[in-house]
Amino acid sequence: MPILAAEIPSVQNGTLSKDGRTVTWRLKKNVVWHDGKPFTADDVVFNWEYAADPATAATTIGAYKDIEKIDKPDSHTARLTFKQPMPFWSEAFCGAPRGQIIPKHLFETYKGGKSREAPTNLKPIGTGPYKFVDFKPGDTIRAELNPTYHLPNRPFFDTLEMKGGGDAASAARAVLQSGEFDFAWNLQVADEILKRMEQGGGRGKVDIATAGNIEHIQCNQTDPWTEVEGERSSAKTKHPFLTDPAVRQALNLLVDRASVQEQIYGRLGQSTANFLNAPQKFRSPNMKWEFSIDKANQLMDGDGWKRGGDSIRAKDGKRLKMVYQTSTNPERQKTQQIVKQAAAKAGIDIELKSVVASVYFSSDVANPDTYSKFYTDIQMYTTTMGAPDPASFMEQFTSWEVAGTKNKWQGRNITRWRNDEYDKLWKSQETELDLVKRAALFVKMNDLAIQNVVVIPVLWRMVISAVSNRLKNTDVSGWDSNFWNLANWYREG
Secondary structure, eight states, X not given: OOSSBSSOOOTTTTSBOTTSXXXXXXXXXXXXXXXXXXXXXXXXXXXXXXXXXXXXXXXXXHHHTTEEEEEEEETTEXXXXXXXXXXXXXXXXXXXXXXXXXXXXXXXXXXXXXXGGOGGGTXXXXXXXXXXXXXXXXXXXXXXXXXXXXXXXXXXXXXXXXXXXXXXXXXXXXXXXXXXXXXXXOOOOOHHHHHHHHHXXXXXXXXXXXXXXXXXXXXXXXXXXXXXXXXXXXXXXXXXXXXXXXXXXXXHHTOOHHHHIIIIIGGGEXXXXXXXXXXXXXXOSSOOOOOOHXXXXXXXXXXXXXXXXXXXXXETTEEOEEEEEEEXXXXXXXXXXXXXXXXXXXXXXXEEEEEOHHHHTOOOTTOTTXXXXXXXXXXXXXXXXXXXXXXXXXXXXXXXXXXXXXXXXXXXXXXXXOOHHHHHHHHHHHHOOOHHHHHHHHHXXXXXXXXXXXXXXXXXXXXXXXXXXXXXXXXXXXXXXXXXXXXXXXXXX
């Protein structure tokens, strides 16, 4: 759906080439930034230059690096030329987070290595329906109606307040029971608890949208306990025992997905053997999951991992003791316990670690406990799939996306796994315009990552929100920000 664009490009209207090499975006002419400056094609060109610069360390670099050039036929037209045929030509500038354009006039002096120093990072200027007023980290964001918004008679509220911090259950309660808030998102709460809130409060309902998000466990391919040139989990190291395929295969057998789904998540997700689950045409029919402590023990025995006097297995002087981290959340801690108990029966000792979400998912380069630094043996979180095309989603297993000091740990390959065959498959899909053949490439990529047990899928998660009975037009999508339609939200009654 066009937001800042005047129309959707197509072959029919002459703005999309049949060879997938060029796309022309015609922009709306009545759009201004919150500070009154006009939004033009100059901003589009700048966003490409800013994000594609490796020194900027933008997590969205993958969506922009294949653009060869952007021409400006006029002030409100941008013509993108790609380096090669582009099947998913709308990846750049569309959807969240790739479509969240920043203003050239406020960021041009912070391009590259100074990207983290831009004051506007914490006091955003956008083109949306609400203007930023105040931000208290870990607490609240306040905004007010944008009187210059480009859609007539929008938005519907004078002010908006977003509350952060706390926990998912409290957020759900604030909507479903107390009615203090109108909307809550990312509700990783046991389904049984949400059902009780819905029935007992009567003030709202749970909204479930299909997405491609996957709760998964990552196996660190590097050594998190050895420092090389000031960096732990360096790509220059190898993990002392997780590089042994038998150990990873045993871990895969020790994750009781059925219990996680039935006892914790219910209708909020489903067990899966795949990392890539949606849309359906990209889902592999080849992978199966199994929970078997006996088979895990057989694997360990056959690979020479012997039990010691304390029942912990060891081989070549290395003991199977590992640290398993995730964010602080009751449902994730329950999942950790399920895995830990099964692993103990197979001679693997697991120490559990939980990190406050605001720290765990931080991009602070000085913080040692972020998921991107991955300073433990295994870790768990949900990777969100921001678009129905898997190109960006599956790029997180490519060798050029390895997280480290050079990209300020913003590279999306957190496991640091590198595989030449996978890289070739990913590059092949970039130029494959036959949709059936392209889908088959993604199936092969998924199967490679799963067969190598780079990650262990735990649950294919839906997008779960709580919506007040009074709030209308939220229209939550599994493929974009929850707030993509915020300009049209209104309250009834």
